[in-house]
Amino acid sequence: GQQLNQSPQSMFIQEGEDVSMNCTSSSIFNTWLWYKQEPGEGPVLLIALYKAGELTSNGRLTAQFGITRKDSFLNISASIPSDVGIYFCAGQLLWGGGADGLTFGKGTHLIIQP
Amino acid sequence: ETGVTQSPTHLIKTRGQQVTLRCSSQSGHNTVSWYQQALGQGPQFIFQYYREEENGRGNFPPRFSGLQFPNYSSELNVNALELDDSALYLCASSPAGKGLYEQYFGPGTRLTVT
Numbered sequence: 389g390q391q392l393n394q395s396p397q398s399m400f401i402q403e404g405e406d407v408s409m410n411c412t413s414s415s416i417f418n419t420w421l422w423y424k425q426e427p428g429e430g431p432v433l434l435i436a437l438y439k440a441g442e443l444t445s446n447g448r449l450t451a452q453f454g455i456t457r458k459d460s461f462l463n464i465s466a467s468i469p470s471d472v473g474i475y476f477c478a479g480q481l482l483w484g485g486g487a488d489g490l491t492f493g494k495g496t497h498l499i500i501q502p
Numbered sequence: 503e504t505g506v507t508q509s510p511t512h513l514i515k516t517r518g519q520q521v522t523l524r525c526s527s528q529s530g531h532n533t534v535s536w537y538q539q540a541l542g543q544g545p546q547f548i549f550q551y552y553r554e555e556e557n558g559r560g561n562f563p564p565r566f567s568g569l570q571f572p573n574y575s576s577e578l579n580v581n582a583l584e585l586d587d588s589a590l591y592l593c594a595s596s597p598a599g600k601g602l603y604e605q606y607f608g609p610g611t612r613l614t615v616t
Contacts, residue, residue, distance in 0.1 A: 392544075419603040430506070430592050430607035431545070438603075476544050480603045488558050489535055489547025490605060 394477050394493030401467055402501055409496040410461040411477035419480035420453050420460040421490065426473045434475075435462070464498075472500050504529055506595050506608035514614045520581045523611045525593030527574040534576040535605055536568060537592040545592055551576055580613075588615045 394411045401407060411420070419438055423431035435446050437453035437460060444451055450463045460479075464471055474497050478490040507526045515521050527534055533552045537545035547560035551570035565581040574595070580587055590612050594605035 394544075421604065423607075428609070430594075430609045433604060433606060436604050478544075489537070489550055489560055490545075490603070491547070492544030494542075494544050 392477055392479060392491055392493035394496055396496060397494070398497040398499065400499050400501055403467060403469060405467055407464040407467055407471070407498060408461060409475060409477075410459060411479070411493050412459040413479065413491075414458070415481060416457045417479035417481060417491075418457070420451070421478040421480075422449075422451050422460070422462045423476045423478060424473045425476060425495070431476055467498075467500055469500055472498055474498070506593055506606055508591075508593050508608040508611050510611060511609070512612045512614075514616065515583050517583055517585060517615055519583050520579065521583060521613060523578045523580075523591050523593075523613070525576045525578070525595075525608060527576070527593075527595035528606050531595035531597050531606070532574050533596045533598065534570055534574065535594045535596070536576070536578045537594065537607075538562070538587075539590040539592055539610070541589070548578070583615045585615050588613060 392411050392413050421436050422434045425431045435444050435451040440457050441455050442453040448465045474495040476495045477493045506528050509524045535550040536548040539545040548562050549556050550558040554570045567579045569577045590610040592607050592610045594607045596605045
């Protein structure tokens with residue numbers, strides 16, 4: 389099946405630092421989504437991207453849909469303790485028509501050191 | 503606005519048994535998708551229901567089946583449970599139109615097969 393390569397696998401940062409993570413694929417996606425999941429919870433949608441080159445912000449979060457439609461990145465500025473969690477990228481294949489579901493990366497585990 | 507709800511929260515079953523998991527969609531959402539999330543992995547797409555019919559399926563065997571009801575709630579049924587079926591099962595709903603690809607997840611059902 390399709391795979392999304394998400395990196396880094398984990399990040400250990402200091403509070404206040406900026407964070408950057410990305411996802412790449414060999415396939416073309418027509419939608420990129422970024423989710424955050426905390427222990428015992430389902431993924432929470434952070435940002436949805438629909439157009440190649442699109443740059444979208446949600447508070448301290450900024451995500452971009454790559455020009456090639458094969459990648460996306462998520463930036464978090466000035467991290468705070470509540471940013472801790474696992475961040476997943478997810479994509480919808482170009483020809484999927486919505487019925488193929490979302491393909492998820494393996495997640496980036498964000499840990500903030502005091 | 504009520505979000506996606508799932509029941510039960512946790513479940514323990516024995517290998518070979520059958521299980522039914524339930525999901526109530528977010529208000530106004532008519533499409534439901536089910537995902538399996540193994541420990542340390544991203545969610546894997548099982549299938550999607552729209553207008554009470556399955557309209558997309560991932561790489562899961564036929565012993566995984568589902569239903570969607572007129573009120574858009576849904577069930578996931580798994581027959582002949584195997585140890586590898588132990589996972590977090592997530593239900594996600596999405597609205598029609600542009601938001602079809604924006605999937606909103608419930609908290610999940612943790613299934614343990616012994």
